[in-house]
Amino acid sequence: MVVGHQNLSMCSTPGDSPGLAPPRLQPSKRPAKFARSSIEEEDGMKRRTRYIVFGGAVVMACAASFGAGLIAQESLEGGRFQSSPGGTSLEVLYDGAARDVPVDVGILTFPAGTNSGDHQHAQTELFFVLEGALEHVVNGESTILGPGMFGFVEPPDFVNHITDADGPPTRALVIWAPSGAAAGLAGRWDRVSRDDERSGR
Numbered sequence: 001m002v003v004g005h006q007n008l009s010m011c012s013t014p015g016d017s018p019g020l021a022p023p024r025l026q027p028s029k030r031p032a033k034f035a036r037s038s039i040e041e042e043d044g045m046k047r048r049t050r051y052i053v054f055g056g057a058v059v060m061a062c063a064a065s066f067g068a069g070l071i072a073q074e075s076l077e078g079g080r081f082q083s084s085p086g087g088t089s090l091e092v093l094y095d096g097a098a099r100d101v102p103v104d105v106g107i108l109t110f111p112a113g114t115n116s117g118d119h120q121h122a123q124t125e126l127f128f129v130l131e132g133a134l135e136h137v138v139n140g141e142s143t144i145l146g147p148g149m150f151g152f153v154e155p156p157d158f159v160n161h162i163t164d165a166d167g168p169p170t171r172a173l174v175i176w177a178p179s180g181a182a183a184g185l186a187g188r189w190d191r192v193s194r195d196d197e198r199s200g201r
Helices: 002-009 030-074 181-188 194-199
Strands: 080-082 089-094 104-110 124-131 134-138 141-145 150-153 159-162 170-177 190-192
Touching: 089 181, 104 181, 124 134, 134 150, 141 150
Parallel strands: none
Antiparallel strands: 080 089, 080 190, 089 104, 104 170, 124 150, 124 170, 134 141, 134 159
């Protein structure tokens, strides 16, 4: 009996009745350490995530700038091209191929006495005459287009453009869809300046 009483009193606290109080454990600091460790690890992960996101954004911005530079270098916009000295010339207004857009826009100038001969285009071609007169021949059918008039041709039609030998040059706004026609002409024709075009060089 004495032994049992002594064992129970070991679990009591001063001022309490022996054997009635539950054992009191010393608080452990390990959970707090674990909690701080988890918070620090979470903060570290957040910082690493921010660095990764920021680094990715920088890489994407650099790539976009580099891509824009390539487009600016490869674009034909503003370029002038001529089939031959004194021949038909093209001023590229919108280079859809460089912009990944399915349309090209330019201004074609046909000198007096032009006869392009029957030819085909891989694109649909729409003409809007700005100045002069253009004989627009599609599959042998001829139409005279004056300022403000439209001409239209699509694959696989054959087209020929003719201007009066005694008339003024003819200027026409031309739209090709899909894109690629401007690049095709620029690849075959010579790049010229406005002064070269005027002087017929």
